[in-house]
Amino acid sequence: MRLSLEQLIPIPLKDKISEYNSRVWNQDIIINAGEKIFIQAPSGTGKTTLIHFLTRLRTDYEGKIHWSAYDMNTVKPEQLSQLRASYISTIYQDLRLFPKLTAWENLEVKRRLTNTVSEHDAEKWMDRLGIKHKMNSLASTMSYGEQQRLAIVRAMLQPFEWLLMDEPFSHLDHANTQKAIGLINEVVQLNNAGLILADLEDNDYFTYTRKLLL
């Protein structure tokens, strides 16, 4: 699945964008299947906004976004759900967990949608990121770092061609970040997928094919 952006401009940032030299906003960009893209975005430049545009959580933009044949300006609700369930997996900055469900229930809501990952694997990945002991804890009672790891595992529980990540390791220490990177690399490879990671500071968490300044 190829991503193409044509003259994409977030309406709220329209005036601000002209002040700096963005390699994403107001540009024509094509990102090919399987690429690993890092988007470096200083505060206030619209990093989360971009991720929300790509997943159509927000539509207040000018320009065009295409995920191969899917035009995000005109995509129908059923097609959008298909995209989100089977082609594009996302780790949001604000995690978006169900606070009143347990950690395991949060994973099951996602896993049961496509049933492509076994419960054994889900459990194993929780263990790998050190949150297995929190299985029966309500998401709202977990620390933010634990919730972030839970959101990472949840994003792995579906088939995808693209993994979108918005500051995915912001609350993890170095050891836990390395564990998470290991898991993500493995699952991305398994799915033969590409990834887009947006973060504040430059990093080499993955072997990026391109780095773009937002």
Place this chain on the structure above:
Amino acid sequence: MKALKQKKLLRKLLLQHRSNNRLWVSLLALCVGTTLLLLAVMIWWNFAEVLSGKRDKDSLGSTFLTIGKNITKETMKVKGSSLFTPKEIEIMKGAPQVQSVGELTSNRFPVWAELNTSVSFQTQMFVEGVPDEFIDKKPDDWRWEAGSRQVPIIISSDFLNLYNYGFALSQNLPQLSPQTIQSLAFDLKIGDGLNTELYTAHIVGFSDRINSVLVPQSFIEYGNNKFAPVKLFAPSRLIVKVKDPSDKNFVDFLKTRDYTTNSEQLRWNKLRSVIDITASATGILAILLMGISTLVFILFIELTIAKAAASLSLLLQLGYSPRYLRMFMFRRFLPLVFIALSLAMGIAFIVQARAAEALKVQNLELATEPGWPVWTALGISAFILFAFVSGAIYKAMRVRS
């Protein structure tokens, strides 16, 4: 860790904020409203069925009228003026509300009843014949064929009452039960002079509908053909089956032609008006109740969806399809409407069966199951309710997605 069922998780996410009391009260009101509506239709339908007398055993009597011509000083002078001409019969068939017309043919030959017991008894009498379908309680042995020596007779119940409560008491004679009368046989002599025939007659039944002494029509025809001096057998009375005897047009028709009938048989007019008003009032009340309960039910659904808005939104972000979530809501709420309607229909079934049983004692036959108008009312209610509830779910979910 045990795998969790998706629907269980969705229930937990989307249906956790329910105030069940409101739901059950609205469903109960919906059930009561639908029941009332079905009962109103049922009352109206049952009464119409009984009144139109479609069933063989119906003997409400109101739908069968015996019509005669008014005997006045003027008509008394003209022989045969009280008889109905073929043209008049045709006009009667086309009169408002008239479904069928039968002719009461009387004997045009002498008939003698003789009882040769310890007390010898002989009297001249009259008999009449009427098509079988107009007889309210037709006995199994109600037939006569040429050559048969046995003649069955049906007399009016009024005759028996007149005898038992009038004649027998005044003459110090024994009162007779219907069974006793039916066990008696007497001779029936027809014809005149030397040309007579002798038959054995039995009273086989009593009619509430026709005030006469009835013999099978074949017997009257045989006697009239063989013994009558003239071959004109115009009927003197007609028995008419009418759909609604209380109909004004029909009553006016009788008045303008100066026909007589038993006015008591028109008494159902008032009862019908009462039934119509009762059924309409119940129906309006039922529709109001259904409307209010549906509104409360829909508000409950909208509230449930509004309270689950955050979860719904997140489920959509995770990739759940709007159609799937909508179906989940449909499956949660529509069966409740179905249950309420089924309960109402179940009650309608019970009431109809009980009513049929209760009225059977009075020799009125009702269907044991609700008829098509009740099913139609249920169908229309179900369609409207499902449309409203589905529409509300669709609308509320579309706003969230």
